[in-house]
Amino acid sequence: MERKASVTIHDIARELNISASTVSRALNDNPRIRKSTKEKIKALALELGYQPNTIASNLRTQKTHTIGIVVPLINRHFFSTFISGVEDVAFDAGYNVIISQSKDLLQKEQQIVNSMFSNRVDGLITSLSMQTSAFEHFQLFANKNIPLVFFDRIAPGFEANKIIVDDFACGFKATQHLIDEGYQRIAHLAGPTVLNTYHDRMEGYKSALIKNNMPLEDELIICNRLTRMDGQEAIKKLLDLKNPPDAVFCGNDTSALSMIVYLKSQGIRIPEDFGIVGFSNEPFSEVVTPSISTLKQPAQEMGQKAAELIINEIENKELPRTYQTITMPTELIVRESSSRKFN
Amino acid sequence: MERKASVTIHDIARELNISASTVSRALNDNPRIRKSTKEKIKALALELGYQPNTIASNLRTQKTHTIGIVVPLINRHFFSTFISGVEDVAFDAGYNVIISQSKDLLQKEQQIVNSMFSNRVDGLITSLSMQTSAFEHFQLFANKNIPLVFFDRIAPGFEANKIIVDDFACGFKATQHLIDEGYQRIAHLAGPTVLNTYHDRMEGYKSALIKNNMPLEDELIICNRLTRMDGQEAIKKLLDLKNPPDAVFCGNDTSALSMIVYLKSQGIRIPEDFGIVGFSNEPFSEVVTPSISTLKQPAQEMGQKAAELIINEIENKELPRTYQTITMPTELIVRESSSRKFN
DNA sequence: TTGAAAGCGCTAACAT
DNA sequence: ATGTTAGCGCTTTCAA
Numbered sequence: 263m264e265r266k267a268s269v270t271i272h273d274i275a276r277e278l279n280i281s282a283s284t285v286s287r288a289l290n291d292n293p294r295i296r297k298s299t300k301e302k303i304k305a306l307a308l309e310l311g312y313q314p315n316t317i318a319s320n321l322r323t324q325k326t327h328t329i330g331i332v333v334p335l336i337n338r339h340f341f342s343t344f345i346s347g348v349e350d351v352a353f354d355a356g357y358n359v360i361i362s363q364s365k366d367l368l369q370k371e372q373q374i375v376n377s378m379f380s381n382r383v384d385g386l387i388t389s390l391s392m393q394t395s396a397f398e399h400f401q402l403f404a405n406k407n408i409p410l411v412f413f414d415r416i417a418p419g420f421e422a423n424k425i426i427v428d429d430f431a432c433g434f435k436a437t438q439h440l441i442d443e444g445y446q447r448i449a450h451l452a453g454p455t456v457l458n459t460y461h462d463r464m465e466g467y468k469s470a471l472i473k474n475n476m477p478l479e480d481e482l483i484i485c486n487r488l489t490r491m492d493g494q495e496a497i498k499k500l501l502d503l504k505n506p507p508d509a510v511f512c513g514n515d516t517s518a519l520s521m522i523v524y525l526k527s528q529g530i531r532i533p534e535d536f537g538i539v540g541f542s543n544e545p546f547s548e549v550v551t552p553s554i555s556t557l558k559q560p561a562q563e564m565g566q567k568a569a570e571l572i573i574n575e576i577e578n579k580e581l582p583r584t585y586q587t588i589t590m591p592t593e594l595i596v597r598e599s600s601s602r603k604f605n
Numbered sequence: 606m607e608r609k610a611s612v613t614i615h616d617i618a619r620e621l622n623i624s625a626s627t628v629s630r631a632l633n634d635n636p637r638i639r640k641s642t643k644e645k646i647k648a649l650a651l652e653l654g655y656q657p658n659t660i661a662s663n664l665r666t667q668k669t670h671t672i673g674i675v676v677p678l679i680n681r682h683f684f685s686t687f688i689s690g691v692e693d694v695a696f697d698a699g700y701n702v703i704i705s706q707s708k709d710l711l712q713k714e715q716q717i718v719n720s721m722f723s724n725r726v727d728g729l730i731t732s733l734s735m736q737t738s739a740f741e742h743f744q745l746f747a748n749k750n751i752p753l754v755f756f757d758r759i760a761p762g763f764e765a766n767k768i769i770v771d772d773f774a775c776g777f778k779a780t781q782h783l784i785d786e787g788y789q790r791i792a793h794l795a796g797p798t799v800l801n802t803y804h805d806r807m808e809g810y811k812s813a814l815i816k817n818n819m820p821l822e823d824e825l826i827i828c829n830r831l832t833r834m835d836g837q838e839a840i841k842k843l844l845d846l847k848n849p850p851d852a853v854f855c856g857n858d859t860s861a862l863s864m865i866v867y868l869k870s871q872g873i874r875i876p877e878d879f880g881i882v883g884f885s886n887e888p889f890s891e892v893v894t895p896s897i898s899t900l901k902q903p904a905q906e907m908g909q910k911a912a913e914l915i916i917n918e919i920e921n922k923e924l925p926r927t928y929q930t931i932t933m934p935t936e937l938i939v940r941e942s943s944s945r946k947f948n
Numbered sequence: 949t950t951g952a953a954a955g956c957g958c959t960a961a962c963a964t
Numbered sequence: 965a966t967g968t969t970a971g972c973g974c975t976t977t978c979a980a
Contacts, residue, residue, distance in 0.1 A: 270958085271957075282957090282958080283967065284966055286957095287966085296966090299966085313719070316958095317958090318956070318959090321957080322959050322971080322972050339888075342685035346679040349704065353713075358720065360701055360702065361703075377701065381659045382660050549893040615973080615974095625974080630949095637950085657974085658972090660972085662973080666974085
């Protein structure tokens with residue numbers, strides 16, 4: 263029942279009448295240790311069930327081989343897939359991954375970022391909460407020159423690496439697609455436009471309308487948090503307009519889904535009477551009826567890229583820092599919810 | 606560009622002409638420090654931008670306030686939701702969460718478990734890989750008396766806390782439901798039955814058939830890894846039998862979905878001609894057409910419970926250890942894919 | 949109420 | 965090829 267004190271390199275050293283440093287070197291495969299000594303040491307280490315104490319090593323080397331990730335919600339498909347991508351690359355490079363979720367609360371995000379710092383993560387990868395519009399809490403990392411990568415919801419103007427998709431182009435593509443399908447009056451449901459993602463999608467939407475000489479109308483743009491409930495409220499509001507839209511480009515798939523459910527319940531046919539395009543390519547979008555046209559972001563690849571970037575930065579600290587913003591490719595996936603032409 | 610050395614308690618001590626221990630005590634709100642001293646210290650700490658070095662503290666106190674989680678795949682909804690539940694409780698209790706995915710590979714699982722140990726996590730929460738049928742790699746934790754919680758896919762016979770659902774009862778309920786709906790010949794698609802989850806679901810299935818005086822037939826039971834592809838192959842095989850089934854209870858929703866897609870493509874009507882029940886209540890199950898009847902596991906709550914259990918164990922190390930197996934409630938959600946009676 | 953001193957387990961100059 | 969020594973930054977016993 264009692265916790266047996268762990269075996270340390272000193273235990274091994276004592277037993278073999280050598281010094282702890284030799285043991286340390288041997289276990290780290292330092293070439294300056296004689297092969298026979300190494301073998302002796304490793305054999306005994308195995309026999310005694312020695313397990314290195316990473317904490318001690320971390321303290322000594324000032325390096326934790328740990329990457330922190332902060333996302334709004336761990337169990338959102340986009341984020342969990344991103345995390346999976348990070349973990350893949352990190353694991354292969356010998357890094358651990360420590361994760362927290364902000365729950366879209368600025369205050370929690372701030373706490374987490376501080377905690378990650380105190381835990382001396384070697385780098386931090388993050389996508390901002392819906393409430394985040396100031397970035398002082400990340401200054402801690404910038405000041406200490408600790409690598410920082412923003413993805414998806416980024417801090418505009420903050421000097422750091424960033425991984426995004428071209429949300430403007432996505433918004434444009436989605437809207438242009440609806441126009442091409444013959445929809446006449448296209449609305450947009452946006453998320454909080456303090457966030458670059460939702461802001462840019464909306465601008466892309468507007469730009470497409472303008473390019474096609476269609477009027478921008480304030481009443482056709484609704485901003486909320488894009489939950490299922492939000493989607494339903496939005497579509498109700500839109501249908502209640504004197505001059506309601508015949509299509510909506512939604513800021514995410516969840517709200518698009520709830521709109522579809524509501525429209526179906528009202529006997530409004532999709533895509534014949536009403537067109538919908540969502541965002542993110544959630545797993546359900548492909549299999550729901552009608553299937554949801556959407557924009558696919560390469561979540562796994564974004565995570566991998568983020569990990570590569572940050573590990574590279576961690577391991578090349580001395581190089582003059584140059585920050586890049588990497589734009590990953592997206593794909594407009596046209597499905598039933600907007601495909602009049604196939605009918 | 607150069608990394609400015611961090612402020613330590615010694616810097617604060619020097620500046621105030623006091624000892625580092627006093628600073629340490631003050632910052633930790635030790636009651637034996639005079640209030641005025643405390644305030645002076647905290648003010649200076651703030652001014653200098655002091656951030657505690659958790660690593661050093663961890664080494665000294667032999668406690669990391671970190672919980673390790675090992676799951677097969679981070680971006681499976683059940684697992685990411687479980688993780689979210691753990692993180693919620695852990696964060697509130699001042700614990701960090703470090704995560705790795707085994708990718709259902711035993712070897713990776715072993716590596717991860719060792720690495721988690723070396724990182725001196727205070728406890729480990731895990732769901733086994735599909736390849737795991739021996740558990741020596743967890744012995745490390747058991748030997749050192751480090752709290753260990755298995756969930757979902759557990760190590761039978763291993764002395765540890767466990768959080769599960771009653772998979773046997775689930776299998777029984779699902780099958781009984783299909784029988785009640787009038788299906789005559791019910792097949793089962795199982796995952797690797799070395800895992801308790803899939804094994805128990807299958808036994809539940811068998812038990813329901815027996816109870817209803819229906820024959821058990823080997824050809825109606827297929828085992829694979831339950832991917833989409835696996836589901837499709839399985840349903841093809843089943844339909845090719847001389848005497849094919851008219852319903853399937855699937856070990857997960859993914860394979861159930863792929864069966865539905867295939868059946869629809871063959872013009873087989875669901876639920877009229879064929880009944881399907883899945884497992885896990887993936888987000889898509891509710892919205893696909895036909896919607897999928899399934900068993901709902903309380904993933905978030907399981908995660909919370911796991912965190913509570915392990916934190917309690919961590920913080921009451923001295924108590925004689927008693928291991929519990931907690932069975933969480935499940936719910937059979939009846940939807941279109943098996944609801945003949947509603948038609 | 950505060951300080952001195954030791955040490956958690958490891959690594960890395962610097963010696964030999 | 966190996967040993968000596970110092971110390972990473974913190975906590976904690978013991979002493980004052």
